[in-house]
Amino acid sequence: MTTRIANSKTTDEVQIRALIDDRAKAVRDKNVNEAISSIAPDILSFDVVNPFQQMGLDASKKRAEDWFSSFEGPIGYEIRDLSITAGDSVAFSHGLSHVSATRTDGGKLDMWWRTTVCFRKINEKWMVTHEHNSVPFDVESGKASLDFKP
Amino acid sequence: MTTRIANSKTTDEVQIRALIDDRAKAVRDKNVNEAISSIAPDILSFDVVNPFQQMGLDASKKRAEDWFSSFEGPIGYEIRDLSITAGDSVAFSHGLSHVSATRTDGGKLDMWWRTTVCFRKINEKWMVTHEHNSVPFDVESGKASLDFKP
Numbered sequence: 191m192t193t194r195i196a197n198s199k200t201t202d203e204v205q206i207r208a209l210i211d212d213r214a215k216a217v218r219d220k221n222v223n224e225a226i227s228s229i230a231p232d233i234l235s236f237d238v239v240n241p242f243q244q245m246g247l248d249a250s251k252k253r254a255e256d257w258f259s260s261f262e263g264p265i266g267y268e269i270r271d272l273s274i275t276a277g278d279s280v281a282f283s284h285g286l287s288h289v290s291a292t293r294t295d296g297g298k299l300d301m302w303w304r305t306t307v308c309f310r311k312i313n314e315k316w317m318v319t320h321e322h323n324s325v326p327f328d329v330e331s332g333k334a335s336l337d338f339k340p
Numbered sequence: 341m342t343t344r345i346a347n348s349k350t351t352d353e354v355q356i357r358a359l360i361d362d363r364a365k366a367v368r369d370k371n372v373n374e375a376i377s378s379i380a381p382d383i384l385s386f387d388v389v390n391p392f393q394q395m396g397l398d399a400s401k402k403r404a405e406d407w408f409s410s411f412e413g414p415i416g417y418e419i420r421d422l423s424i425t426a427g428d429s430v431a432f433s434h435g436l437s438h439v440s441a442t443r444t445d446g447g448k449l450d451m452w453w454r455t456t457v458c459f460r461k462i463n464e465k466w467m468v469t470h471e472h473n474s475v476p477f478d479v480e481s482g483k484a485s486l487d488f489k490p
Contacts, residue, residue, distance in 0.1 A: 234423070234434060236454040240476045242488045243436075243454065273384070275460060275469065277430030282458040284384060284470050286393075304386040304393065306456050306472040308432040310425060319425065320434050322456040324474030326390045327484035334477035334484050338392045 202276035206309060206316055210269065210283060217267045220258040226251050230310070230317040238303050238323045259294075266290035269305065270340055281309040281316065286340055287323065301325075302338045352426035356459060356466050360419065360433060367417045370408040376401050380460065380467040388453050388473045409444075416440035419455065420490055431459040431466065436490055437473065451475075452488045 209228050216224035226247060235244045237253065244253065258265070272285035287305045292298055308320035325334050359378050366374035376397060385394045387403065394403065408415070422435035437455045442448055458470035475484050 236434070236456070236474065237476060239479050240485055242452075242476060242485065242490075273470075275430055275458070277427035280425055280427030280430045280432065282430065282432050282470065284386070284458075284472070302392075304472065304474075306386070306458065306470065308425070308434075308456070308458070320423075320432065320456065322434070322454065322472045322474070324386065324454075324472070324476065326387060326392060326474065327477065329389050332484055332486065333482050335390055335392065336482065340392075 198278075199276060202278075202281065202311075202316070203274050206274050206276055206281055206283060207272075209309075209316055209318075210272065210274075210307070214267055214269060217258075218265055220261070220265060222251060222254045222258060225254050225258075228316070228318055230312065230319045233318060234320050236322040236324065238325060261291040261299075262294050262296075263292060276309075279311045281311075283307045283309075301336055302340060348428075349426060352428075352431065352461075352466070353424050356424050356426055356431055356433060357422075359459075359466055359468075360422065360424075360457070364417055364419060367408075368415055370411070370415060372401060372404045372408060375404050375408075378466070378468055380462065380469045383468060384470050386472040386474065388475060411441045411449075412444050412446075413442060426459075429461045431461075433457045433459075451486055452490060 213225055229247055229250050231247045233247060233250055235250055268288045270286045274283045275281060284306045286302055288302050290300045303323055303325050306322040307318055309316045310319045325336060327334050363375055379397050379400050381397045383397060383400055385400055418438045420436045424433045425431060434456045436452055438452050440450045453473055453475050456472040457468055459466045460469045477484050
C-alpha cells in the first residue's frame with residue numbers, strides 16, 4: 191500500500207511536470223490554444239501586471255493572445271527552481287519564470303518573475319484553477335523590481 | 341466511504357480556515373510567535389516587497405518582527421474573497437489581504453494585496469510551506485499598484 195501511494199504520488203508529479211513543460215513549450219511557440227489547454231474554466235489569476243485579478247478562461251486566453259502578439263518571433267521562456275507538491279487531488283508548484291524576447295516595437299524584454307500555480311485533479315486530469323505571477327516592489331521608490339537575476 | 345471522504349475534506353477545510361483566522365488575529369495583535377506558528381521550517385516565501393524570495397522560518401520571523409514594529413498600535417488586517425481548496429495532504433488558499441494601520445512615523449498605510457498560501461499536512465497538522473503575496477504593476481509607469489480597492 192505504501193508503495194502504491196508512493197507510485198501514485200510520483201505519477202501525479204510526473205503528470206504535473208509534463209503539464210508545466212507543455213505550457214512552457216506553448217509559450218515559446220506562441221500557441222494560445224496549447225497554452226490554455228490545462229486551465230480550468232473558473233481559474234482565478236493574479237498576474238504580474240494590472241489588472242489586480244482576472245477570472246475565467248476567456249480572460250486568460252485574451253491575456254495570452256495579447257502577450258504573445260506583443261513579441262516579434264518566438265519567445266525565449268524558461269522556468270528555474272521548479273518545485274512540485276502533489277497530493278491525491280490538489281497540488282501546487284512554484285518557481286522562477288524568465289522571458290527573453292523582442293517586442294514588436296524593437297525593444298528587448300529580459301525579465302524574471304515569481305510563479306505559483308495551483309492545481310486540482312478534475313475528471314482524472316490535472317487542471318490549473320489558480321495562478322499567481324508577480325515581481326516584488328521597492329518600498330522607497332514604489333517601483334516594481336524588474337531587474338532581478340537569480 | 342463517500343461520506344467519510346466528504347467529512348474528512350470538510351474537516352481539512354475547517355482546520356485550514358482556523359489556521360488562517362488564527363494567523364490574521366496574530367497579525368492584528370502583532371504577536372510574532374503566533375503569526376509564524378503554522379509556518380514550516382523550509383518555507384519559500386514570495387513577498388509583496390523586496391527581496392525577490394526568502395527561504396526558511398527564520399527569514400519569515402524576522403520579516404514579521406520588522407513589519408509589526410513599523411506600526412504604532414494594533415494593525416487593522418482582514419482577508420476578503422478567501423477560497424480554500426484542500427486535498428488529503430496538500431491544500432492551497434487565495435484571497436485579498438487588506439492592512440490599515442499607522443506607521444511609527446505617523447504615516448497611514450491602507451493597502452490591498454493578493455495572497456496565495458500553500459499547505460502540506462505534516463504529522464497530521466496543516467503547515468504553510470509556500471506563500472506568495474504581491475501587487476501587480478502598471479506597465480507604463482513601472483509602479484506597483486498600491487491603490488486598488490475591491
